[in-house]
Amino acid sequence: MSTTTSHTPGPEGPPRPVRLIQNEATTEIPVHLLFRDEPEPVSVPPRPAVVGRRQGTGEQPRLRRPAPEKARHAPQVDPALVERPARVLPGAVGVFAGACGVAGGLATTWWAGALPPLAVQALGLPSYTGAGLGPAQWAAYAGAGALGLFGFGGLARVRTGRASVLGLFGRYRGTVRRTGLMWVNPLLLRRRVDVRLRHWRSDEMPAADASGVALRVAVLVVWRVRDTARATLGVEDHERYLRECVEAALARVPVETHGSGRGCVDAAGEALTRLVAGDTAPVGIEVFSVRPSLVEYAPEVADAMQRRRIAALDAQHRATALTSVVDSVEDTVTRLTMRGLVELDDYERKALVKDLTVAFCAGRAEATS
Known part of the structure; x- marks a missing residue:
C-alpha cells in the first residue's frame, strides 16, 4: 500500500493537498472519506462500494441479521370452506308438489279403470270403464310418483337452535339456519348441527402447577358453533377436537390450587381461554371461557x-x-x-x-x- 498526495483546488486561495490511499487491489480513495462524521440516513441504509471483503482495503465484514423466528400459526383448514346459506324453498311448495303427485296417481288409476266404484263415487268422478294399463298409464304413474316423492321427500323441519349442513356427492352445498317447515332437495345429504350456546364440564384431567406438582383439574367450557361448514367438514368430530384442545392447553398452562388465591385461578382461566379459542377458531368453534371448576392434587401426591x-x-x-x-x-x-x-x-x-x-x-x- 502506498500513500500519495494530490492537490485539490479550493474555492479561495491556493490548492490544498489531499492524502490518498492506493494499492494494487483498490482505486484511489481520499483518506478523509474514511473518517467522515456526517450522520447517515436512518430510513435507508447506505450501500457499500465493495460487495466482498478484500485484503488491504480496511473494509469491515458485513454483518448478517439473524432470521426472525417463525411465529406459531393456528391450524388452517380449506379457506374456501366457509358457511353460506343454502337454496331452499318454502314448505308449502313441497306440500303442493306432493299433493299434485298423489292427485296424478289417482287420476291415472281412474284413467286405467282400476279405481274402485266406491272411490269414484266418493271423489265425485264420472263413471269410466277405463283404457287399461298401457304404456301411457305407466308413464303417468312414474311421473306422478316422482312428483310425489320429490314433494314429500324434500320436506324438512328445522328447529330453533339447530342448523342443517347440506352436501351433494361429498361437496358442500350450503347451510340452512331458517326455522320451520321448508323444502330441500331430497338428493342432498343433511347433517344436523347444534348452534346453541353450550357448556361442557370435563372430567378430571391431568395438569401441573408452577412448581411441577401433579394436579387433577376439571374445567367448565362455554362455547358454540360459529361456522357450521368448518365445524362439520373441517374436522372429523368438532366436539372431540374441542376436548383435545382443552387437554393440550392444560398441559401448557400451570394451574394453581384454590388455596393460592383467586387471582391465580383467574389468570389460569384467562390463559386457557386464550389458547383454546385460538386453536378452535379455524374450525368454526367460538370459545367464550375455559374456567377451572375443580383443582386438587393428584392422588399420588x-x-x-x-x-x-x-x-x-x-x-x-x-x-x-x-x-x-x-x-x-x-x-x-x-x-x-x-x-x-x-x-x-x-x-x-x-x-x-x-x-x-x-x-x-x-x-x-x-x-x-
Missing part, C-alpha cells in the same frame, strides 16, 4: 401436599403466637418501667422477661386446648 400444608399452617400459627407473646412481654415491661413501679437492672430485666414469656405461653396453650 395428595397426602404429601396435605402434610406439607398442615406443617406450613402450624409454623405460621407458631410464628404468630410467638410474635403476640413477645409484644405482650415488651408492653408489660415497658409500662412497669415507665410508671416507676419497679426498678430493674439488666439481670432482673432478663429474669422478668423470661418469667413473663413462660407465663404468657402457658396461658395461651391452656386457652387453645
Whole structure:
C-alpha cells in the first residue's frame, strides 16, 4: 500500500493537498472519506462500494441479521370452506308438489279403470270403464310418483337452535339456519348441527402447577358453533377436537390450587381461554371461557401436599403466637418501667422477661386446648 498526495483546488486561495490511499487491489480513495462524521440516513441504509471483503482495503465484514423466528400459526383448514346459506324453498311448495303427485296417481288409476266404484263415487268422478294399463298409464304413474316423492321427500323441519349442513356427492352445498317447515332437495345429504350456546364440564384431567406438582383439574367450557361448514367438514368430530384442545392447553398452562388465591385461578382461566379459542377458531368453534371448576392434587401426591400444608399452617400459627407473646412481654415491661413501679437492672430485666414469656405461653396453650 502506498500513500500519495494530490492537490485539490479550493474555492479561495491556493490548492490544498489531499492524502490518498492506493494499492494494487483498490482505486484511489481520499483518506478523509474514511473518517467522515456526517450522520447517515436512518430510513435507508447506505450501500457499500465493495460487495466482498478484500485484503488491504480496511473494509469491515458485513454483518448478517439473524432470521426472525417463525411465529406459531393456528391450524388452517380449506379457506374456501366457509358457511353460506343454502337454496331452499318454502314448505308449502313441497306440500303442493306432493299433493299434485298423489292427485296424478289417482287420476291415472281412474284413467286405467282400476279405481274402485266406491272411490269414484266418493271423489265425485264420472263413471269410466277405463283404457287399461298401457304404456301411457305407466308413464303417468312414474311421473306422478316422482312428483310425489320429490314433494314429500324434500320436506324438512328445522328447529330453533339447530342448523342443517347440506352436501351433494361429498361437496358442500350450503347451510340452512331458517326455522320451520321448508323444502330441500331430497338428493342432498343433511347433517344436523347444534348452534346453541353450550357448556361442557370435563372430567378430571391431568395438569401441573408452577412448581411441577401433579394436579387433577376439571374445567367448565362455554362455547358454540360459529361456522357450521368448518365445524362439520373441517374436522372429523368438532366436539372431540374441542376436548383435545382443552387437554393440550392444560398441559401448557400451570394451574394453581384454590388455596393460592383467586387471582391465580383467574389468570389460569384467562390463559386457557386464550389458547383454546385460538386453536378452535379455524374450525368454526367460538370459545367464550375455559374456567377451572375443580383443582386438587393428584392422588399420588395428595397426602404429601396435605402434610406439607398442615406443617406450613402450624409454623405460621407458631410464628404468630410467638410474635403476640413477645409484644405482650415488651408492653408489660415497658409500662412497669415507665410508671416507676419497679426498678430493674439488666439481670432482673432478663429474669422478668423470661418469667413473663413462660407465663404468657402457658396461658395461651391452656386457652387453645
